[in-house]
Amino acid sequence: MTNVDRPGSGETLAELSEIAVLERIFPRLPRSSATLVGPGDDAAVLAAPDGRYVVTTDMMVHGPDFRLAWSTPNDLGWKAAATNLSDVAAMGARPTALLVAIAAPQHLPVAVLEGIADGLRECCEALAPGCGVVGGDLSASETLTLAVTAFGDLEGRRPVLRSGARFGDVLAIAGRLGDAARGLRLLFREGVSDDGVPDARRAESLRQRHPHLVSAQLRPEPPVALGAVAALAGATAMLDVSDGLALDAARIARASGVGIDLDPVALGADRELALGGGEDHGLLAAFPAEATLPEGFRAIGRVTADPGALTVGGVPNAHTGWDPYRGWDGHAG
């Protein structure tokens, strides 16, 4: 694990020119098969064979969104790619390319950026083969910040919006519910020093004891390939579950002018965490009742006729989603 808090981490950004930094990062980045003109010019040019393209952007900021005491640079690159790939998948598209802008303190070791590049590559290779980095920007900032933009190809399919769910549809999810929130809760409880400050050694020990839960938070593996699969299977609505199942299911209900009733049994033992835990990055989709659910999806509810209503086993639910950073004091970590 590379950790910027440790001394002896090698050359810093301030010691190298921007060109020298880029030369160390570029070879580590994944290549995009959609590239017509790659990095090095004023802009990149990408292929859009079906005449449309999907775009989304997501920023990660040190402090509110991650802590270098908990995440390795590789984790950061991985998560920055994964969350954006998941948004592309949720449209029913196949991710094709990323742009990556990084603002970093001058005293940051170059090894941190190399680790981020490795994480971006490993994530693309694992979750979206053929997707690569086609450009970016490198800036100075007192706050380490990653802004990733992701692109996708609909391959001739119509995009799957939040607004297409119909009365009678089955609601299904790909991915696990609540694990990312469980991992974050563990980190806040046991990954901190006695003073409550995020602590690299305790987080590492936690990761060895609860690898699955800590990874769900720091290195999520959204079912990116299932986005296109769901679209082909006839999904009427879909989104990336990032703010908790209840809040995100309510978004589909509102956008589609329908209601959603969740099956309490399908939510498991810790229903509150399944409903309210953030950053799951699963795919929540509605399918026609007669459709065969694609492998990887399991039914967790059904679409009702009551516009905007969210119920669990028929009982109204007013869950507003869980803010994982309400405890963040703006300095720790």
Add this chain to the structure above:
Amino acid sequence: MTNVDRPGSGETLAELSEIAVLERIFPRLPRSSATLVGPGDDAAVLAAPDGRYVVTTDMMVHGPDFRLAWSTPNDLGWKAAATNLSDVAAMGARPTALLVAIAAPQHLPVAVLEGIADGLRECCEALAPGCGVVGGDLSASETLTLAVTAFGDLEGRRPVLRSGARFGDVLAIAGRLGDAARGLRLLFREGVSDDGVPDARRAESLRQRHPHLVSAQLRPEPPVALGAVAALAGATAMLDVSDGLALDAARIARASGVGIDLDPVALGADRELALGGGEDHGLLAAFPAEATLPEGFRAIGRVTADPGALTVGGVPNAHTGWDPYRGWDGHAG
């Protein structure tokens, strides 16, 4: 002028929900005529009628890249759009859409984000009609940071790269040279308090005395529409002059395997600033000797046979470009 340093600036981000903030910003943003699916879903979908699209991203960070004591929020939005639009134009493309990610301190007045949105809209309307904001992201950060991604349509043309200049071509520029650097030099000299800290009142007074130079730095107007015009006129190579004419001309020379000889007379009286001043955001292009230069371009040199050489009136030049922030101490502003 909205200025965050002044008290009484109204509601802060912390006092409103993210949804409430977005509701105040959205109506101010420009619409994109390429939009198939706009903001509000996991991702946007854009039209790419010619089967390709141009993408570029650029980050602006409070401190190294701008200071709220000097730039109004409207200026920031304008410049964030303008610099990205210029990169799209430099490929010979027409800008179609922007994604805008903003990370902002919780104590920031919402009016600042409204001002940024106004600046984005005014810039698109003025420099790239039909280009609009199709999505984005809002994050918390101690450092105000804007990351803009811009998209463009080649409209059937081949992209104009840095690498296409040929021996015998005429080198021409659209836009002025050195004014942005002059404006920044004035701001550093006279837009600061007696202690050298960027000062809003002195900057405003400077803006009234030197509106053209201060605007060239804080609110640049790159000749965006001339990118497509240059491509149609047969430009063999083109780039956005952001790091100083000498450095950027040398980039064309290196990428094209040719030399470039600049005409000393065309560089004007302050040759050093014309060669080394950054952030001009003009378009530097090479045209075949027999081509008619499009209106807005003026010849400033010619392409020679000496690979990678940059000369001025035949005399070698080793200008490395000017770093406008070498004086930045990491805290002022």
